[in-house]
Amino acid sequence: MAPSISLAYRMRLLHKPLSGQRKMYLAAVVLLLLILAAWWAWEWWPRPPLPAGTVAAGTVKPRQTIRTGFLPNWDQVALQEMERQAAKYPHNLWLEGPTYRRQVAFTFDDGPSEYTGALLDVLKKHGVKATFFFMGQNMELRPWAVERAWREGHTLGNHTYTHPHLAGVDSTTFWDDEIGKTQATFKRMLGWEPAMMRPPYGEISDAQIEDLGRHGIKVILWSLDTQDWNKNRMLFGKHNIERSVQDHMHEEAILLMHDGGGKRAKTVAAVDALIPWLKAGGYEFVTVDALLGLPAQPRAPQAKAASAPQ
Secondary structure, eight states: OOOOOOHHHHHHHHTSOOOHHHHHHHHHHHHHHHHHHHHHHHHHSOOOOOOOOSSOTTOOOSSOOOOSOOOTTSSOOOHHHHHHHHHHOTTTEESSOSSOOSEEEEEEESOOSTTHHHHHHHHHHHTOOOEEEEOHHHHHHOHHHHHHHHHTTOEEEEOOSSOOOGGGSOHHIIIIIIIHHHHHHHHHHHSSOOSEEOOGGGOOOHHHHHHHHHTTOEEEOOSEEOOHHHHTTSTTHHHHHHHHHHTTOOTTEEEEEESSSSOOHHHHHHHHHHHHHHHHTTOEEOOHHHHHTOOOOOOOOSOOOOOSOO
16 A cells, blocks of 8 residues: 655645746746736727817818728728729719718618618617618518618618629629619619619729719728628627727728628627717717718608518
8 A cells, every 4th residue: 555645745845946947837827817818808898989089070081091901811802902993983982981070871781681670670779870782682582671771761772683793794794684683673662773882892893983983873882891791700799890890980981781691690789789889989870871972862751661570
């Protein structure tokens, strides 16, 4: 039978001085824990409302820029290319509002979907008007959502019929199968055609911008990409969507979000949290046409709302 270790020997082991190597290891562990605690405090501590801007509200911005970073390998257009097009077509393509008013425009792509109703509920609860860029094929599936968004005062725009990479299609497909077909869908459902469109992925050629201009259609991109299409897959997706806005917010921002194209529950939840935060910072919510001073779309008649699932 092995001899037992005496209590006195055990106490001597506990009080044995640490070697230099063990001290370094312990210090490294403590430092790592401090770094993690500092990161947690920074990342999860509630952001205070943004302070007032220092530039006069009526000052014209020298150029249109995108504030959020580029996410490679996800079919994204280079930010420099979108900024180049905004500079080349200053009256036909927009990334943000032209001045420094304390305003923001929420925009949503790829709907309508099963999440559009919940998003409309959130916007209605907060008294906020937004801009929806609808896909023609999804409008056919949920016409009630199109009519509801219009009746509740939101601005509607064209997001093509099938969500293709537009720069790779010929001129006939571009108009007959995508833009024009979606315009016709709006005309059939609501009696009018939108004067704004957003190209899928932000991808559009110069020739297509010029073609849309001849049809009286403005191209609307964005200055702040929440990347919610990616963050909805993440464990803390709602939080990450909020932080993308809070860390890059600016006057007259056009925010890119999605109510379709995948799971969007975390987008809806993030919108519900962001609206009070932005209001506390003095931001006014406007639609894109109001932000840019474009003609307003026709107002919905005061009639009974469409009867369909919400």
